[in-house]
Amino acid sequence: MTVEPFRVGFTRDCIGADGKPAFDPVVLERLKAALGVAFEFIDLATPAITPDQAARYDAIVTMRPRTEAASLARADRRLKLVARFGVGFDNVDVEACTRAGVLVCNTPEAVRRPVATIILGFVMALSLKMFRLDRLTRAGRWAERHDDMGVGLIGKTFGSFGVGSIGKETFRLLKPLGMTHMGCDPYARPEDMKEIGVALVEKDALLSRADFVSISTPLTPETTKLVGERELKLMKPTAYLINTSRGQTVDETALYAALKDRRIAGAALDVFEQEPVAPDNPLLKLDSVIVTPHSLCHTDECFRNIASDAIGAALSLARGEAPTFIVNSEVLKHPGLQAYMASRKA
Secondary structure, eight states, X not given: OOOOOEEEEEOXXXXXXXXSBSXXXXXXXXXXXXXXXXXXXXXXXXXXXXXXXXXXXXXXXXXXXXXXXXXXXXXXXXXXXXXXXXXXXXXXXXXXXXXXXXXXXXXHHHHHHHHHHHHXXXXXXXXXTHHHHHHHHHXXXXXXXXXXXXXXXXXXXXXXXXXXXXXXXXXHHHGGGOOXXXXXXXXXXXXXXXXXXXXXXXXXXXXXXXXXXXXXXOOOTTTTTOBOHHHHHHSOTTOEEEEOSOGGGBOHHHHHHHHHTTSSXXXXXXXXXXXXXXXXXXXXXXXXXXXXXXXXXXXXXXXXHHHHHHHHHHHHHHTTXXXXXXXXXXXXXXXXXXXXXXXXXX
């Protein structure tokens, strides 16, 4: 039986400022070589996937556009897969996708090492006072170079909220530095933690004992405002906060107050409650904070691997097979999706 071509659309933000793919175009060769598969980059940049786009494509590979219930509302919808660049999926209405029989996939393996590298870099930059010394040097304040000495890492404690793929990789990268490792994660298995030398502790114990508190959790109702005024009061005055997950996991107002009053030593933030971050955000005025625009892990290697994994998810579905990294695995029981996948195998 002949089946219609499997159509893959890439949202407009997958195109760089130069008009070329934001990732190594070599990964597109897999789509070009696949029989019965067509792909294109969507011309229109939209804040959310539109019903028209959902009616045109079987799979959409996307970075920032939201997937809403309204995106899936048309009766002639073809869309069966939303493949997210990266590990986060808070811009996808997962429940609406599950009800509609739409797979949601992410690319956790592709970002595991790049994000862990960010965290390692932040630990090094914070402990060495690297950005403060950079500013002193540029300002000709050479005589002040010993006024705020760096911090050695041997014997210090690194604590991570979240010990999933990224958290585990972070601990592996930190291992040679001679630090003590602890994690807080209700889903972590003690046997896995023992294997990588991480002590599982409760939230308050991590906050009160860690010299570096890092957040590597998805954004959920449980992790929203995970670190607020109460939690910051538990941290050592010499401790640092690192956030590379989602800005909403931290109460920024409470963080600013803690930093301004020197109740903690500093912070490194790649994410913010509101993105793009407002130029008048008071956190940007503090010398004790390193800030980056939710893109520090965006390297050629990272984007190549993300695109490859997202394309792999689309090609699996084109063959009628379940992709590897499914966020809403319960959708595989959806009769409409089951019928669709069976038709792709026929």
